[in-house]
Amino acid sequence: MPGNKYILILCTFFIGCFPLHVLAEKDKDVALQEYSALCRKSISLPQAPQMCDTLADMARKANNNDVEIYAAAIKLECYYFKNDEQQIINQVEVVKKLCRAYQNYYYYYFVWGNRLITFYIKQNKINIALYEIKKMLQEAQADNYQPGIAECFRSFAVIYLSQSAFGLAMEYYQKEIDVYEKAGIDYLNLPVEYSTLAQCAIELNLPDKAAEAIEKGREHIRKNDPYQTFVIKKANLLLCLYRKDFAKAEEEYAAIEKLFKENTRLDNFTGDLYDTRLSYYKATGQRDKAMSLLHFLENEACYNCTAYLANSLKKQKADLYMENREYRLAAQEYRAYIEGKDTLNTKSLQNSVSEFNTILEVELLQKEKNILQMAVQKKQLYVTYLIIGFLVVLLVTGWIVCLRIYRLNSRLKKSESDLRVAKESAEQASKMKTEFIRNMSHEIRTPLNSIVGFSQVLNTHFSADEETREFANIISQNTFSLLRLVDDVLEISALDQNNTLVYDVSENINNACYQSMEQAAYSVPEGVQLEFTPTHPELIIKTNSVRVAQVLTKLLHNAAKFTKRGKITLNYKIEDKNIIYSVTDTGIGISEDKQEVVFERFVKVDSFTQGTGLGLPLCRIIANGLGGSLTLDKTYKDGCRFLLTLPFVPC
Template sequence: MQKEAESREEIDGMQNCYQALFRIYQSKELYKQAALYAQKLIDMTLKYNMNQYNLANKYLELSNCHLQNNAPQKAWEAIEEAKKYIINEMQQGYLLCATLRYYVHVEDLPKAGTVLEEATQLYNSNTELKAKRLTHLLEAAVDYYMKIGEYDKALAMQTQSFGILKQNGFIPPIAYRRLGLIHASKKEYQKAIDNYEHAFLLSDSLGSIQEDRSAGEFATILGMEQLNQENKELIRKNQEIQLENRRRLIILLCIIVASFAFMFFREVRLNKILRRAKDVEQSASRMKTEFIQNMSHEIRTPLNSIVGFSQLLGSISGKDEEAKEYTDIIEQGSNHLLQLVDNVLELANLDSGTPILTDTKVEIGKLCRQWMEETKNSFKPGVEPVYEPGQEEVYVHTNPGRLTQVISHLLHNSARFTEKGSITLAWHTNPKQKLLTISVTDTGIGIPQDKQDFVFERFAKIDTFSTGTGLGLALGRLIMEKMGGSLTLDGKYTGGCRFVLTLPLK
């Protein structure tokens, strides 16, 4: 366990193993090995800056091991180090007992007597020290009294220690040997023999228990060795299975890689075909746009001539009402055709990807009032224009020309299909969603529920006999989408039509 803890540098494991081995060697009276582990405990505590509460006790235990190994100089050095870490009277008592044992060992009996007297006073004044660690003082006192030849006092001290050990439940063999030595010094040989025999029997009993335990441990080790062999065989078979699984996995990975490679090359090939098709489509789109632009230019030139001459004919026809009517029809048809050409050209430009800039700062209320003012003259008699602003003043960044184009078309549409009631232009902002909403509401003929999506298609007309190109709403929705907004028809409104336009607030 110690080797494993050291190899992993597990501090707690190393500390526990050193402590256990120290106690084992100490109880077996192998003080040289015990001193080695006591020193390791001290070094580890200092190296890793561990809790130094018991560091004084560790130095005193090391001192005792050195005395048992007949190394008094090392024992005294350990005592001097212990003095640096004394923090309470309990540890002070241990220090005095260790010092007493040292002076007895080096036969400095006057100093030993002085230390014994000081230690006795401390133990008598400290109830906790006397209750828990009196045997330390009694054992050191026995050694002192044996040295000065006062065997009766030594016997009294050993007997008192004997009683305390008996209360604790176990008397070690060394206690019987110590008692036997005292009786032998008093020439009470029979009692000395009895105590020595008791010590030998106790040692033999403990040795037998240890031998039985060791035998059991060896049997366990043998069984473990057998299990290890079986485990090795299982590991070998498991490794073979894992090797086979790896082979299968490698084959599977090769198949997957080959599949991905095939799909990759197929995707590259398809991308090339799609790119070629896209280039052809873009080329066709450019050709279409160029064709429409050229045709628009070619158509507009004669149309402008027709409009001009129709106006001229109207001016020279004088009071001829029939001629004036015909010229008006020619002028209206020409204007309608010009509008159609303009709408087709604009759709072609927007379809080709022409962007719409929205970086002009305008006040939306002012724009709305301007739209109402410009279109109210086209309202039929009995139709009331209504303006409902959301708030007093709001500035937005947009494209005012494009926005005017869409809203004006919606207002003119409402004017065409509303005979009476009102046409309402309203707007409001939604700060949370950062949206500007503009609505055009009328009380006209409305749009059937099943036609509300159809009206946004190109060249879509509900009434095929009505005037108009059928491109206005499709063009308006495309313009709003290019500006980051939307143009929809409110299906919940049943009093006519309500077109709702939304734009992001910038």
Template structure:
């Protein structure tokens, strides 16, 4: 992984313009600042480089050289990358990205993004690196920045290479190479060609590897890339056993190294070891291998030496070590992925707890508000009573004064008092009734709002509970899927490797019948491994929405016969397979040929897996469901228990945990049927085994 990181750093430090390398100041910054930048580059992996970078930034600020400021901020990023200090690197990268975007030098923005991702990879955080790379890709396409797009494509290749997925990594390298040749013609594509050559060399496709190696040698623009391309070409020729061509290339490579100096020391040591092996100087070759700093490279070379010298016992020991090392790397990647997933889930749980606490605080605030409102109402009622008392006292005084002053008009005063009392009673009663009416309305409104608020809180709590359960279930299913896939892939892979080694070991005495049996086992496990991988890829393709249905008219009987032929060789000896149809042979209907056959093959494979004797019957009918075409696969196996019939099409559902498979096949059939506007189901009325139905309408167009 560090080799790929160093390649990308080299590309970044060239300033995106290799053709300008012969000039005195290829970055076109202030001439007085360029020598300072050269010293900073030389010391970028040492603490002195940080001090020089600070000086460069201060001088560039004084001279108002924006590009030099951006270049100065790339030095701390490179330093913290070399020390694997991600926290410091993230801070330095944030400052560099802000300055680059502000001054419109986006190449340095994407340089900082790439170094962040590389540091995550060096620390084993491939999932976080992948997330960062996707964010970088979105920004690059939004900016329409050619170098940013190239960097994110190449970086995605490095991520998948680190995750041991070399096929996907190679596709990204090809895309990066194509994009570079089209949009960045001044770049040096040598290392792109070398990556592709190494991939095809390891796959055993020597001619393709040699083609890319020769392209690398022709495209080399620097001394380092020329030496690297010749070293790679030598390794390809050695793997192809073209001894004369290897010797010629070896001599040429030696001359170039003597001229330009030793570059890529480990690769040069490997080349010397290959030469010693060809000269049958095995002892010295072992000594050279021991001097390799990388333990993996050293053990690979020891394995090659023992294999060529005929010491198969020790070669076998080193081969086992290499397999165990690869397994440990895979486990480490898986463990890192699981740890990062658990960390993310933990973060989500903390957020959910915080929201729950926020809702509790809101409820408490509402309660306090209600208490304050009740207290205010009590005070208002007390004040109103005081007012009424004051009015009564005043009226009583007025009445006493009237009695004393107007004795003669007693009767008249009494009448007026009665009239006044009546009016007062009416007014008081009106006020009391109005107050009671307003209070009742307010109380009704308050109870309605409180009930509505409580209902909303209850609904939110239920949503949070569902979200928590869903997150926990997703975590469990992801962990189960990773563990199941590791076991399911390792089982056929171990069988393929084991029987292949038995067949390829000259000392093993194996007769023709055993060879045929071993070859058949290798083929069966290879098909099983292919099926497992295809299930996972098909599921990802269908759920991502990237797959498009390829609709065309097809003869349904021919599709059924092809599906039957493709799986009949897997039948157990005591099982007979046959196909019947009540559909005319020339009957055409519009569908996706590959997806329909995939459903039928999954049904047939499932029946063969669970049927030890009897028969498997594939039938096509237009009459079983009028207006629709019905495909059915019936077997004489043990059948499916009634309590499990409803969950047989669920993802990861396996009725027999001891049978091979990921539990994705029938779930994929269900997804494909939905895309074709059809349905798949289990015939619960069939009692002689299991019978699966695939029903497609004839008068509707499937989803594309």
């Protein structure tokens, strides 16, 4: 059902919220049990962390390890629902340390997966989440702890769910459930997992699979657990709406509303309730109620906690306006949604690169630390051997010295082998980064192409409405800009991996120039002349016209962007066994202090001009890969002149 994915994504951020209370309920100390319940009820209060510290002191005095872990976990809950990243990281380490000390593997992996990794996913820090999952899976396999492995599968499922990959999400949820059921583990949150599995099946148009999951989840609901009851009823409500069984859906909806009114333990899940209401209103045609609820949710903390969820409201509002035929309002909301999505996609792509680089830097620093430690050890070993060798020369015979030297050489060879393995590992990590960026670019291209198509439909359908066509053109222009950004990032990533380009194709020297002039012509403003006169009309050379045209086109686009009058000229000359292409404009020029900075990545001379700061760095990388260079002519003062110098290889 359209829009249900927002409910599903929001739900994943709260999965696994209730099993912690079981620790306290098992305790026979009435005072500890009562104070534990009080801490749980006060989780949203400012004094909750101090109350948890008091509970931990009481547990230590009573020598009760389970309640001490419970107190630390509840304190983590306080920070988790406030999205306090640093406190979450610190408190997760506290809980993990306690669990290791007391051999409590269940909550060790619970806080790692359900809290830390889920938090990173909620903040769209996918790379860091994947890095944590990798570490968690390695520890779980080393511990041979099946619930820990299952928790890794759940974390993978949540990541796929956040990317709307419902098929893969359903596959990993099923793997998680299979681990628990095959191992005969009584997992507390099975109803929640079955509920999410059912909702994925609904998104994939598999109602029978969804119904089967709901029935299995209902069998595992624990007594007096309102949250588990709620998630199963919610999944059944969505299934009824999918099957258009509105009578049954109305019964389930009324039961959910009653459940929330009667159970204060569900107060932390009002965001999930709001999304359930919204889905019900939209499916039953109650558009006014749905619109009122959307206006209300714009100010709700559960939606403002992430920019993605906040932006999704704009899309849902626009859809409702379209259904009500309020096209002007719909266009405004679609425009706001697309602008927000463009911003999120750009930020997400930049964050992905930054996060991946951070992870690589951490691993490289660790390797450098190991290398330094090895160097210190070798130095100490060397000094030791010198002393031993001197004593051996005095006390024993020369053959012992030879034996020591032989052993030293063996260790040095082993060290060289370890360094070689470390280098190969770093290169593999770099390849993984490139592959990840390529996959992310593909995932971004698909919705962008849909947006372009939709904007063209709007342009055609509302051809008589000038304002609507203007909005559609804005959508297309911004979408193409984002596509160029994706292409530039992918191109730079590929060239970083392999910067050696072919330069041996026989072709007319003017072909690349004509191609770039044709591609750049549409971007030249009115009143600006675009000129090119071939110096050698029939000269055949060894070249790479595709890459040369790519650089020249970007330089011409760049000139057109900053030239409002005058002309833009493309020329070339052959000098000292080099071909020197020049792109000259009469635009605003670049100040002397920024003439070299513009070739750095993500640097823009004018922050108010459209662009991402990747064009010129990409051009320089391509020029270097072709065995040439790209520079700025500092002697030209009437605008800008870029010089592309490449080897001249005549046929």
